[in-house]
Amino acid sequence: MKMIFVDAENIGLKEVEKVEASVIDKVFVFSKIDAIKCACEKSLFLCLCDYPSGSNQADFHIIAYLARVLSSLDKKQLSSVDFELYSNDENLISAFEFQCSQFKAIPKIIRTKDDTVIQLTGSEPKAKTPEDKVFSALKSPRPLDPDLQKKLGLSKADFSRAINDLTKAKRIQRSPESKRKWVRC
Secondary structure (H helix, E strand, O other): OEEEEEOHHHHOHHHHHHOOOOOOOEEEEEOOOHHHHHHHHHHOOEEEOOOOOOOOHHHHHHHHHHHHHHHHOOHHHHHHOEEEEEOOOHHHHHHHHHHHHHOOOOEEEEOOOOOOOOOOOOOOOOOOOHHHHHHHHOOOOEOOOHHHHHHHOOOHHHHHHHHHHHHHOOOEEEOOOOOOOEEEO
């Protein structure tokens, strides 16, 4: 069984409609948007909108709801439930992973957009740093090789410096499955 948490305010209606769940899965969608509420009703998802309006309010409600669910399950139930989060918000993802780790539950994070390819436009407020680019590219285990360096558009020096800085800050590490690949900590 899965407990699926959807940060609809972050991923939008089209991504909510792509969420796949079986009849026995619990899907909690957090949004105040009417179109998303209608989509949830059609898919038999529970739409939670009873939180204050404002910055990060949905995120706080997601974490509070997750903690409530986690604390209501016993150890046997915790081991048989998969916890998933649909979001691209790195701060929410970090909080979600932390709460799951407190109960020894294993979270699965589904990011709906891939930031690996960086496109800079005139309307973008600021360019991402080399560290941001490398960190964004490590959503799944991958080697830190010249192909990735080229894909990110970084010089060899910037790429190496970014890897060293991220490693020292304990934001990335070698993958437990393969020492040739790297992942986020």
